[in-house]
Amino acid sequence: MSLVFAGICSHAPGITGRAQMADQAMREEFYRAYHGMGEALAAAQPEVLIIVAAEHFANFFMNNMPAFAVGMAGSYEGPIEDPQWLGIPRVTIPGNAPLSLRLIRDMMQTVDLSYAEEWKFDHGVMVPLSFLTPRYDLPVIPVNINCQGPPLAPLHRAWALGEALRRAADSSPERIALVGTGGISHWPATPDSGRVNEPWDREFLRRWQSNDKAAMLSYTDEGTYREAGQGGFEIRTLISIAAAARGQGRVQHYRPIPIFAVGCTVATMSIGA
Amino acid sequence: MQKFLFDINRDPELQRQCRADLPAILKRYELSGEERGALEAGDIGLIYVLGANGQLLMHYAAFLGMPWADYLGAMRSGVTRHGPVRAGVYSMTTRLDEKVADL
Numbered sequence: 415m416s417l418v419f420a421g422i423c424s425h426a427p428g429i430t431g432r433a434q435m436a437d438q439a440m441r442e443e444f445y446r447a448y449h450g451m452g453e454a455l456a457a458a459q460p461e462v463l464i465i466v467a468a469e470h471f472a473n474f475f476m477n478n479m480p481a482f483a484v485g486m487a488g489s490y491e492g493p494i495e496d497p498q499w500l501g502i503p504r505v506t507i508p509g510n511a512p513l514s515l516r517l518i519r520d521m522m523q524t525v526d527l528s529y530a531e532e533w534k535f536d537h538g539v540m541v542p543l544s545f546l547t548p549r550y551d552l553p554v555i556p557v558n559i560n561c562q563g564p565p566l567a568p569l570h571r572a573w574a575l576g577e578a579l580r581r582a583a584d585s586s587p588e589r590i591a592l593v594g595t596g597g598i599s600h601w602p603a604t605p606d607s608g609r610v611n612e613p614w615d616r617e618f619l620r621r622w623q624s625n626d627k628a629a630m631l632s633y634t635d636e637g638t639y640r641e642a643g644q645g646g647f648e649i650r651t652l653i654s655i656a657a658a659a660r661g662q663g664r665v666q667h668y669r670p671i672p673i674f675a676v677g678c679t680v681a682t683m684s685i686g687a
Numbered sequence: 688m689q690k691f692l693f694d695i696n697r698d699p700e701l702q703r704q705c706r707a708d709l710p711a712i713l714k715r716y717e718l719s720g721e722e723r724g725a726l727e728a729g730d731i732g733l734i735y736v737l738g739a740n741g742q743l744l745m746h747y748a749a750f751l752g753m754p755w756a757d758y759l760g761a762m763r764s765g766v767t768r769h770g771p772v773r774a775g776v777y778s779m780t781t782r783l784d785e786k787v788a789d790l
């Protein structure tokens with residue numbers, strides 16, 4: 415089998431941690447779309463969920479920072495943050511170590527990866543899981559792209575990572591769901607938290623939906639930093655999903671919610687040949 | 688300084704030790720006098736200006752019991768008192784009096 419589902423979503427910690435501070439109607443609409451993505455994911459009957467995220471110094475730090483890392487643990491614990499602060503209880507999530515090993519071996523044919531047998535999930539993974547698999551029963555394999563501590567892998571390498579993921583998935587018998595989470599423009603955890611560049615986001619989503627590789631790879635980190643903040647570096651995760659899915663995207667939800675510090679995004683992509 | 692924040696954010700035992708004797712724990716880290724003073728005083732605004740990545744700093748603010756609105760305000764006041772952020776990619780891009788978080 416191969417990929418049976420692909421999508422992208424936001425992961426800002428405020429989505430769950432500051433839920434009560436948001437406008438109720440806006441929050442409900444977003445949550446409905448997010449849960450809807452979880453239902454679509456379940457309907458695809460995956461055996462495992464690969465989540466491409468951009469962690470925030472939960473496991474990796476500037477003393478030894480991998481550009482790309484893939485989890486190879488039998489199980490994962492999260493959130494690493496204070497559960498009360500994040501609004502998500504601490505749980506153990508099953509992994510699939512043998513599949514991780516096979517995927518990593520295959521991906522390494524074209525992309526140099528780090529692997530990790532110990533990995534704690536931060537909000538970058540936990541916020542998506544809390545909506546997509548709220549019983550935390552679907553095995554997860556985390557993939558991380560360093561989007562926090564520059565120098566960062568160039569965008570075309572994020573694309574190559576997605577291609578490697580697809581090739582590895584194609585040679586696996588398992589039914590695999592793939593979700594990317596990050597961005598789009600935002601200035602999280604700064605005094606500017608809440609600032610969102612909506613036109614920039616909509617243009618990025620247009621490029622992503624039409625799977626326009628050249629347009630997606632034409633962003634520069636200087637331009638992204640200026641227009642979309644340091645949170646914009648996380649578009650790497652979204653770009654890798656487009657490379658892996660090779661399909662056309664559909665946006666189920668996009669709306670900036672300032673107290674969540676992000677343009678709240680839920681989108682899926684068809685699996686192309 | 689960021690190494691200390693990284694360590695304390697992910698280690699409940701270190702959090703407990705810091706509550707008991709923060710200066711003793713900070714002795715283990717290579718810090719400038721300004722960094723040490725800011726950490727000992729819990730001066731989130733100055734720690735921010737000195738270049739702490741927000742993804743590290745927001746958890747330290749929560750550890751100090753600071754609500755979200757106060758955390759954003761503390762960073763803004765840090766920039767008012769000490770000038771622009773001196774290192775890293777988490778600098779402030781809005782005006783000093785701007786409110787962007789709907790708070």
Ligand SMILES: [Fe+2]
Nearest residue numbers: 468538596648
């Ligand atoms: Fe993030």
